[in-house]
Amino acid sequence: MTKTTPDDAHVDVLCRRSGNYQPSPWNHHCLLSIDSKYAKEDKVITRDLLKNKVKKMLDVEKESCLEQLELIDDLQKLGVSYHFELKINNILMDFHQKIVWECNNEDDIQITALEFRLLRQHGFNVSEDIFDVTIDKIKGNTFKSDDVKSIITLYEASYLSTKSDTKLREVIRPFALQQIRKFVESHHDYDDTYNTEMAIHALEMPYHWRMRRLETRWYIDAYEKKRDMNVVLIDFAKIDFNILQTSHQEDLKYVSSWWKETCLSKQLPFVRDRIVENYFWTVGLICEPQFGYIRRIMTIINALVTTIDDIYDIYGTLEELELFTAMVEKWDVNRLDDLPEYMRLCFLILFNEINSIxxxxxKHKNIDVIPFLKKSWADLCNTYLVEAKWYKRGYKPGVEEYMQNAWISISAPTMLIHFYCIFSDQISIQILESLSQHRQNVVRCSATVLRLANDLGTSQEELARGDVLKSVQCYMHETGASEEKARAHVHQLISETWDEMNYEAKTARSSSLLPRGFVEAAMNLARMSQCMYQFGDGHGFPDKAKTVDRVMALLVNPIPLD
Incomplete structure (x- = not known):
């Protein structure tokens, strides 16, 4: 129940829905009190000394190509490859130009699969045909190898597939999956802890789909169990993690203070008070230390999206939502009194923040992007309004109709056009227009994964409180499938969308006008969604879906150093 505004004074009370969201698990003053010894100069000096040693490892010519590829892979998984981006890119370019691997026997699998994955991750064009000999052996049932490390690498490589890579998807991935499962089920050699953990981890979710910073924290612990672990490398990774964490902590203090000063959580007690979780998304989007400003602005965008989403989803009447949508479209602060009282602060903060951005x-890039930014918010609110109308009228859309609206209502296009504007050194009007008109396929793919992952993780809670059907329920209603089959179908859609996104990443290096960093951020948004909704609604109910534990591991607790 709520007090009425002057606009609806003829009604005594309005029945409002509730999201049943719990208060934030985080205390603002506790966040401000976080203090890290790793911000001190002596720690940075120690880190830089170790960094120079690792750089020499990259500079020294390795006895084998495999050693060099495995070093690059470890640097990437340990979260320190950003220090050596140019060097790593040059090494991989040499691989791509000079070496053509053909996997003729089982001993070649590790190097071939690792080279394939690393090159494709960095946007190089590599054909799946390099696995033809292996594929023939798999089909002929003559493939023999008990090297689980190579099989895991082969399995992980298969997730860099595009729509045309049928052999990777239909032959290699099922075979490798079966072999890894057999290894996990039958393996009792506890001396090989590293490979066992890597196998279980791969089965849970492929590396290519994982949120990078969280994977770094996991792999640092796993790498220490590796038999040929490099002490310099692990020491560098640990101290670098802790130093970077101090940058993230400063960001978090800033956005927490901003959120508190807006008073939105007090004025709108029905919305999700999730500023820490909104920041957590941005660490998944772009984690490197030089991008603190981007993380702070993107957190503000995320917080505004969350707030407005809750107004449309659970609180506003249809008449109120139409007024708010019209206000965002007109972008006229002088008409603030047209809105119900509870909406005014929200719109004013949105108006001020977007105009400030x-x-x-x-000032810094000499281009007016406000028309594009405000259009992205109008588009978002219009899709929210469509869903509100569906719910109020009891309408059940088909999957295709639902997704045409839902890939925009999940807010990824809004987030990514803001990201493009603040990330890019030189902003292209051509790209801005294509983003504004929803013509960039990598954005649609990222948004689709985000929407489907969100639906899998949140649909039960949202349906319980009263909400429009999600993709799972739309498919069930449209086809008569069971929930189990519908969820399997959505998982398959996610996999197919990743194939499309992999293709976009591959073509971006040579033919796209989009900055490579933007394409990577779009993919990272998809990865972050599969992290946030992996165990349920990690955004709305962070204590139940491991988000609190993950935030503690990434943003609060440093890694102990020996």
């Missing part, structure tokens, strides 16, 4: 971009 636009002003900064105009």
């Amino acid at each position: 636009g002003c900064d971009i105009l």
Whole structure:
């Protein structure tokens, strides 16, 4: 129940829905009190000394190509490859130009699969045909190898497939999956802890789909169990993790203070008070230390999306939501009194923050992006309004109709056009227009994965409180399938969308006008969604879906150093 506004004074009370969201598990003053010894100069000096040693490892010519590839892979998984981006890119370019591997026997699998995965991850064009000999052996049932490390590498490589890579999807992946499962089920050699953990981890979710920073924290622990673990490398990874964590902690203090000063959680007690979780998303989007400003602005965008989403989803009447949508479309602060009282602060903060972002971009990049940014919010609110109308009228859309609206209502296009504007050194009007008109396929793919992962993780809670059907329920209603089959279908859609996104990443290096960093961020948004909704609604109910534990591991607790 709520008090009425002057606009609806003829009604005594309105029945409002509730999201049943719990208060934030985080205390603002506790966040501000976080203090890390790794921000001190002596720690940075120690880190830089170790960094120079690792750089020499990259500079020294390795006895084998495999050693060099495995070093690059370890640097990436340990979260320190950003220190050596140019060097790593040059090494991989040499591999791509000079070496053509053909996997003629089982001993070649590790190097071939690892080279394939690393090259494709970095946007190089490599054909799946390099696995033809292996594929023939798998089909002929003559493949023999008990090297689980190579099989895991082969399995992980298969997730860099595009739509045309049928052999990777239909032959290699099922075979490798079966072999890894057999290994896990039958393996009792506890001396090989590293490979056992890597196998179980791969079965849970492929590396290519995982949130990078969280994977770094996991792999640092796993790498220490590796028999040929490099002490310099692990020491460098640990101290670098802790130093980077201090940057993230400063970001978090900033956005927590901003959120508190908005008073939105007090004025709108029905919305999700999730500023820490909104920041956590941005660490998944772009984690390197030089991008703190981007993380702070993107957290503000995320917080506004969350707030407005809750107004449309659970609180506003249809009439109120139409007024708010019209206000965002007109972008006229002088008409603030047209809105119900509870909506006014939210719109004013949205108006001020987006204009402030636009002003900064105009000052530093000499281009007015505000028309594009405000259109992205109008598009978002219009899709929210469509879903509100569906719910109020009891309408059940088919999967295709649902997704045409839902890939925009999940907010990824809004987030990514803001990201493009603040990330890019030189902003292209051509790209801005394509983003604004929803013509960039990598954005649609990222948004689709985010939407489907969100639906899998949140649909039960949202349906319980009263909400429009999600993709799972739309498929069940449309086809008569069971929930189990519908969820399996959505998982398959996610996999197919990743194939499309992999293709976009591969073509971006040579033919796309989009910055490579933007394409990677779009993919990272998809990865972050599969992290946030892996165990349920990690955004709405962070204590139940491991989000609290993950935030503690990444943003609060440093890694102990020996």
